[in-house]
Amino acid sequence: xxxxxxxxxxxxxxxxxxxxxxxxxxxxxFSRGDQQxxxxxxxxxxxxxxxxxxxxxxxxxxxxxxxxxxxxxERHGSxxxxxxxxxxxxxxxxxxxxxxxxxxxxGASASAFNDQQDRTSTLGLKRPDxxxxxxxxxxxxxxxxxxxxxxxxxxxTESVKALKAFREKLPAFKMKEEFLNSVSQNQVLVVSGExxxxxxxxxxxxxxxxxxxxxxxxxxxxxxxxxxxxxxxxVASRISAERGESIGESVGYQIRLESKRSDQTRLLFCxxxxxxxRLIEDPNLTNVSHLLVDxxxxxxxxxxxxxxxxxxxxxxxxxxxLILMSATINADxxxxxFGNSPTMHIPGFTFPVAELFLEDVLEKSRYNIKSSDSGxxxxxxxxxxxxxxxxxxxxxxxxxxxDINSHYKxxxxxxxxxxxxxxxxxxxxDLVEATIEHICRLEGGGAILVFLxxxxxxxxxxxxxxxxxxxxxxxxFLVLPLHGSMPTxxxxxxxxxxPPNKRKIVxxxxxxxxxxxxxxxxxxxxxxxxxxxxxxxLNKVACLLPSWISKASAHQRRxxxxxxxxxxxxxxxxxxxxxxxxxxxxxxxxxxxxxxLCLHIKSLQVGSIGSFLAKALQxxxxxxxxxxxxxxxxxxxxxxxxxLTPLGRHLCTLPVDPNIGKMLLIGAIFQCVNPALTIAAALxxxxxxxxxxxxxxxADEAKRYFAGDSCSDHIALLKAYEGYRDAKRGGNEKDFCxxxxxxxxxLRMMEDMRNQFLDLLSDIGFVDKSKxxxxxxxxxxxxxxxxxxxxxLYPNVVxxxxxxxxxxxxxxxxxxxxxHPGSVxxxxxxxxxxxxxxxxxVKTTSVYIRDSTNISDYALLMFGGNLIPSKTGEGIEMLGxxxxxxxxxxxxxxxxxxxxxxxxxxxKKIEDPSLDITVEGKGVVSAVVELLRSQKx
DNA sequence: GAGCACTGC
Numbered sequence: 001x002x003x004x005x006x007x008x009x010x011x012x013x014x015x016x017x018x019x020x021x022x023x024x025x026x027x028x029x030f031s032r033g034d035q036q037x038x039x040x041x042x043x044x045x046x047x048x049x050x051x052x053x054x055x056x057x058x059x060x061x062x063x064x065x066x067x068x069x070x071x072x073x074e075r076h077g078s079x080x081x082x083x084x085x086x087x088x089x090x091x092x093x094x095x096x097x098x099x100x101x102x103x104x105x106x107g108a109s110a111s112a113f114n115d116q117q118d119r120t121s122t123l124g125l126k127r128p129d130x131x132x133x134x135x136x137x138x139x140x141x142x143x144x145x146x147x148x149x150x151x152x153x154x155x156x157t158e159s160v161k162a163l164k165a166f167r168e169k170l171p172a173f174k175m176k177e178e179f180l181n182s183v184s185q186n187q188v189l190v191v192s193g194e195x196x197x198x199x200x201x202x203x204x205x206x207x208x209x210x211x212x213x214x215x216x217x218x219x220x221x222x223x224x225x226x227x228x229x230x231x232x233x234x235v236a237s238r239i240s241a242e243r244g245e246s247i248g249e250s251v252g253y254q255i256r257l258e259s260k261r262s263d264q265t266r267l268l269f270c271x272x273x274x275x276x277x278r279l280i281e282d283p284n285l286t287n288v289s290h291l292l293v294d295x296x297x298x299x300x301x302x303x304x305x306x307x308x309x310x311x312x313x314x315x316x317x318x319x320x321x322l323i324l325m326s327a328t329i330n331a332d333x334x335x336x337x338f339g340n341s342p343t344m345h346i347p348g349f350t351f352p353v354a355e356l357f358l359e360d361v362l363e364k365s366r367y368n369i370k371s372s373d374s375g376x377x378x379x380x381x382x383x384x385x386x387x388x389x390x391x392x393x394x395x396x397x398x399x400x401x402x403d404i405n406s407h408y409k410x411x412x413x414x415x416x417x418x419x420x421x422x423x424x425x426x427x428x429x430d431l432v433e434a435t436i437e438h439i440c441r442l443e444g445g446g447a448i449l450v451f452l453x454x455x456x457x458x459x460x461x462x463x464x465x466x467x468x469x470x471x472x473x474x475x476x477f478l479v480l481p482l483h484g485s486m487p488t489x490x491x492x493x494x495x496x497x498x499p500p501n502k503r504k505i506v507x508x509x510x511x512x513x514x515x516x517x518x519x520x521x522x523x524x525x526x527x528x529x530x531x532x533x534x535x536x537x538l539n540k541v542a543c544l545l546p547s548w549i550s551k552a553s554a555h556q557r558r559x560x561x562x563x564x565x566x567x568x569x570x571x572x573x574x575x576x577x578x579x580x581x582x583x584x585x586x587x588x589x590x591x592x593x594x595x596x597l598c599l600h601i602k603s604l605q606v607g608s609i610g611s612f613l614a615k616a617l618q619x620x621x622x623x624x625x626x627x628x629x630x631x632x633x634x635x636x637x638x639x640x641x642x643x644l645t646p647l648g649r650h651l652c653t654l655p656v657d658p659n660i661g662k663m664l665l666i667g668a669i670f671q672c673v674n675p676a677l678t679i680a681a682a683l684x685x686x687x688x689x690x691x692x693x694x695x696x697x698x699a700d701e702a703k704r705y706f707a708g709d710s711c712s713d714h715i716a717l718l719k720a721y722e723g724y725r726d727a728k729r730g731g732n733e734k735d736f737c738x739x740x741x742x743x744x745x746x747l748r749m750m751e752d753m754r755n756q757f758l759d760l761l762s763d764i765g766f767v768d769k770s771k772x773x774x775x776x777x778x779x780x781x782x783x784x785x786x787x788x789x790x791x792x793l794y795p796n797v798v799x800x801x802x803x804x805x806x807x808x809x810x811x812x813x814x815x816x817x818x819x820h821p822g823s824v825x826x827x828x829x830x831x832x833x834x835x836x837x838x839x840x841x842v843k844t845t846s847v848y849i850r851d852s853t854n855i856s857d858y859a860l861l862m863f864g865g866n867l868i869p870s871k872t873g874e875g876i877e878m879l880g881x882x883x884x885x886x887x888x889x890x891x892x893x894x895x896x897x898x899x900x901x902x903x904x905x906x907x908k909k910i911e912d913p914s915l916d917i918t919v920e921g922k923g924v925v926s927a928v929v930e931l932l933r934s935q936k937x
Numbered sequence: 938g939a940g941c942a943c944t945g946c
Contacts, residue, residue: 228944256946273946302945455941485941510942531942544942588944600946655946684946691941756946821940844940 081834083857083887083895089934093894096927097901140218147217147250147266151209151243160244167242170198171347176206179344183207183290187314188322188341192331194348195559199325200224200231200294205239207290208250208267222267223285224292225275227300228515229255236260236269256655257752272302277655279309280603290321296334297326297552298514299587299617305597308615311338312606328552330584337617351562353524357575358422359408362415365438369431371421395548395577396424402576424577427453427527427546429460435570439523440471440503443568446522447504449512451557453529453546458483458507459693465505476501482508482516487690490745494518513556517563524561526554528573534591536843537623540813542593543843550585554578590620594628596657599637602644603652609642634795634865635662646911654760656684659839663792664757666863668766669909669917670925671777675718675785676792677757681750682717683839687851688746689720691822699741700822706740707824710782711831713851714789714839716824721750765913774918778925783932786855791863793837795879798849800831807831809849812882817841820848833935835860856935857885861895862902862928898927 009026016024154160167173172193182189193199204224211220226232236253240246247253252261253269261268272293278285285291291310296303310322324334331343356364404419411419422428432450439448452458458481465479478498481488488494489511497520498504506518510530530553534543549557554571561567571578589597598609606612609629613619632638637648637658644652647662654661660680667676682688692699706723707716720740724747727736737744761767767775778784798817799810806829809817819826825836836852860878861867868877875886876896887895901924909915917925 271945273944275946277946298944300944453942483941484943513943515943533942546942596946687941818939821938826939842941846939848940850941 081857081883081885083861083885083891085887085891085894086934089930090891090894092930093898093927096923096930097894097897141215143218144212144215147212147264148215151212151217151250154244157244160242163242167198167202170202171196171349172198172202175344175346176202179203180206180210182342182344183321183323186342187318187320188324188338190324190326190331190335190338190341190343191346192326192328192343193346194350195327196349197346199346200226200235201238201242203323203325204267204269204290204292205242207292211289212250212266217266220266220289221287222290222292223275223288224267224269224294225272225303225306226269227272227295227298227303229258229271230515231294232269232271239267257749257756272300272306273655276302276306276309276600279306280600280652283313283604284317285313285320288320290323292323292325294325295327296324297328297330297584299584299589301588301592301597304587304589304617305600307334307337307617308612309604309606311615314338328555328584333617350559351564351566353558353562353567353569355558355569355571357571357578358573359411359415359419359575361435361438361570361572362418363411365434366414367418367431367434367438368414369418369421369428371423392425393548395580398580399424399574399577407576419574422574424548424573427457427529428572429457429464431572432457432461432525432527433464435525435572436465436505437471439525439568439570440477443523445503446565446567447498447506447518447520448523448525449518449521449560450505450507450525450527451512451530452507452509452527453531454509455483455485455691457527458486458509461507462693477503477505479505479507481693482506482512483691484509484511485687485691487692487741487743489516512560513553518560519563521560521563522565522567524557524567524569526557526569526571528554528571528577532585532591535593535624537621537627540627541841541843541847545844548573548577548581550583551578551581552584554581587618589616590618590624594620594624595631595659598625598628599632599648599651599658602638602642602648631795632658635659637662646907650764650766650910653764654757656680656757659792659794659796660684663788664761665766665910666791666906667788668761668775669906669921670784670788670928671775671917672779672781672784672788673758673761673767673775674779676788677754678718678721678750679714679789680757680792681753682721683714683851685749685753686746687717688724688742688750689716690741690743692741695741702740703822704824704827711825711828711833711854712786712789713823713825714853715782715785717851718785721747725751766909777918778929781929783856783859784929786853787859787863787928787932789853790837790855790859793839793853794860794864796838796841797860797864797879797883798836798838798852799883800834800836800854802830805829809836811841811847812879814847817847817849819852820850823849823851825852825854833857856932858895858931858935861885862899862931867896867899898924898931902928 013024172179179191191199191203204222207222208220211217211222224235226235232253232255236251237247240249240251243251245251248260248262249264251267251269252265253259254261254274255271256274293303293306293310296307314320314322322338324338326334331345335341335343361367362369404416408416408419432452436448436450450461452461462479462481465477466474471477478493480491480494482494483489494506494516495518504520506512506521508516512518528549529546530549531544532547534545535541536543558569561569601609601612610622610625613625629638629642632648633640635658636645637651639645647665650665651658651661654664656664660683664676664680667673667680689699689703703716703720706719707713708719710716720742723740724733724736724742727733733744733747736742737747758767758769762769795812797811801808801810809819811817831854833854833856835855835857836849837855838849838852840850842848842850860883861876864883865878869875870877870881870884874889874892875884876892877884905917905921905924908920909917
């Protein structure tokens with residue numbers, strides 16, 4: 001093996017290709033750019049490409065990763081497993097199987113799904129008024145008159161008049177006529193407008209007022225989508241107030257598990273997800289007259305997905321009006337996508353925000369940056385530092401190539417020295433602290449909002465400020481962390497104005513960029529980075545890495561300082577780096593795994609997944625789509641020709657990731673639905689465990705307490721929820737949550753989601769709500785719960801390998817991985833069972849398994865992938881040969897027979913949900929339980 | 938000795 005210079009990659013690979021070596025090491029300590037270059041090269045040359053995480057090496061290979069791993073024996077975790085079974089168990093299973101084969105053998109009905117289309121919504125979404133309910137034309141006319149009369153009357157009330165003055169000052173108001181004309185004359189209109197122009201509150205309202213006063217009120221049905229739940233509610237209530245009504249009258253909202261709407265509602269705000277669900281049942285959006293899609297510039301997956309559907313829908317619904325609303329000026333892209341539809345721009349109105357870049361901040365604050373790696377090299381030349389560090393992004397190197405003295409000659413030498421020492425590779429917490437100090441010392445009053453990338457930096461900075469007796473008197477400052485997983489998120493303090501002489505300083509992640517708005521911010525300190533997901537389709541792993549933000553994000557962050565008065569934005573990166581920022585962040589659809597999206601596409605019946613996604617504004621990588629389809633096939637949601645299977649059709653009705661959906665179905669079939677509901681709710685929403693700043697150890701301890709000796713984060717979730725539910729019965733859930741580091745808000749949401757899932761399972765016939773005991777027979781059986789987790793989470797399997805007194809972990813795709821330190825399994829040295837199943841695997845500084853459950857061979861054999869007889873002889877394979885099981889002929893046969901029965905039972909129930917599992921499956925289920933229990937520790 | 942951006946049905 002040989003390490004090569006990047007320039008010679010291509011030639012050397014060509015040479016090696018014809019030689020005998022199976023693989024070649026290309027580079028150690030690679031950057032993301034290297035990885036991309038090499039993977040492109042390998043793809044073009046028909047080779048395989050591997051990026052090792054641990055050794056940090058790029059390798060080209062003639063063999064694909066899985067087989068390659070299998071060849072490499074123990075080191076990569078691929079081993080032969082000998083399965084043993086006690087004669088007692090063997091005997092019991094034999095007799096249990098005998099009884100099942102005698103009793104249940106009737107064929108399943110193949111047409112169990114014929115009535116599926118007729119089922120009304122299971123998501124609490126009302127179909128648009130069905131034809132029989134529509135008032136006749138006379139009644140409609142009367143209704144339109146009544147609406148108009150009411151609108152006129154309300155206009156005269158004092159509260160409406162008072163708000164009217166404010167409305168008329170908004171820039172959108174001046175555009176009212178032009179906007180309404182354009183809407184009436186064009187099917188599609190793109191409106192761009194800066195924050196504060198009033199587009200979100202005014203444009204939908206203009207349409208509503210116009211329709212009602214033109215006596216078309218009865219026929220008008222306006223929907224406006226928002227990417228976030230909070231905005232759907234707050235915009236709807238704002239408009240209701242401006243119209244002098246209560247929310248839910250002519251203006252309402254609908255978000256998951258919560259709605260305020262009525263028969264009178266003519267303007268409905270909903271999340272994009274809600275509209276997408278409605279589109280499955282009502283592909284033509286019957287009766288919708290106007291659809292406004294807000295915040296499309298954010299390029300969320302749902303919004304991009306919706307745009308594909310809408311472009312296909314418009315020709316079928318020539319009367320439907322579509323208005324796309326974007327905050328920034330890339331309206332042209334959306335206009336082009338919709339056949340050069342007209343665009344309209346509304347100027348914004350915010351207070352001016354001055355902007356300082358790193359060089360100006362240094363000049364003003366006189367802060368000296370000390371080189372972080374002085375000592376490695378004397379004089380710390382930037383060129384040499386470049387060699388010493390491995391991971392560096394393009395923008396960081398771009399700045400290092402600049403000649404500081406000539407580029408910044410008008411700046412002081414102190415500033416120039418600091419710029420020499422500055423590195424873009426890491427966030428300099430000292431610099432952030434110094435900047436905050438500078439603002440507190442020399443600038444006027446007002447809250448400071450600091451944008452950082454994550455938990456670690458917030459924690460470090462908070463500690464620094466608290467330890468240093470900040471500016472001589474820390475009582476003058478209220479320093480608040482703001483992170484999605486910290487228990488402070490819901491505290492009022494963040495929004496409240498602090499008492500006079502006390503300055504509020506908020507240390508936040510991206511959550512403060514659009515989700516949480518703090519009105520009294522006057523100063524923004526922007527570190528220029530954010531943690532961003534990406535999807536490595538080659539290694540099938542999601543990544544979460546800090547990266548430079550886009551110009552659009554930088555603009556949004558700056559805008560957070562100008563909500564109540566003129567502000568200042570301190571950007572802790574040089575202007576040359578800002579200039580090189582991408583205009584926009586990559587759309588989510590090309591940064592995420594796509595299995596749920598692909599399943600959703602199948603349920604819309606809009607042709608092949610590939611051809612549908614090719615119509616996207618920016619289509620995702622073909623390999624990412626391939627991976628998603630392959631996964632859906634592996635879990636049995638799609639067949640070989642990419643058609644939905646009966647299981648796949650059930651999964652479409654469940655608003656969760658397909659794996660989690662499968663867990664719910666299997667949980668219902670194997671009569672432990674309560675644990676499945678709880679775990680599914682937590683995985684689909686978020687973990688109820690909070691991450692407090694200074695009581696981290698105690699919080700970890702609480703989580704481990706819930707897990708007991710289960711070696712399972714999922715059991716910890718389950719027990720925490722059960723504890724909460726019991727505490728709630730006793731009325732002391734607040735204390736319980738506080739003592740156990742749980743978020744009451746998250747647990748309440750989980751409660752609602754559990755109910756939704758239960759309703760859905762009942763709608764599709766998988767549970768009978770009148771018999772709660774029947775489908776919870778095994779709800780306290782740990783083996784059965786583990787098995788259900790295995791069924792749902794497969795193929796997310798980790799092999800545990802004993803290494804002396806500790807355990808090493810391996811996956812098929814990536815080889816060695818680590819347990820996330822936040823997992824209850826992080827401190828477990830030895831596991832009693834040979835595998836873990838996991839729900840999330842993320843590559844950050846290493847590949848981490850975030851939450852896992854220890855499971856047995858039998859769980860995998862009964863609920864994992866198909867059992868394939870191994871090519872080499874006796875034994876069974878799974879996961880493309882990565883997992884291999886061997887056993888005596890008798891035992892092997894017994895296992896295969898039982899697995900055959902399990903599959904038969906599952907298929908029967910899935911094809912005909914009315915089947916009574918407690919009768920039909922009695923023998924199989926007890927045999928499975930018997931088997932699972934026999935391998936208990 | 939480690940580490941946990943953010944939405945959403």
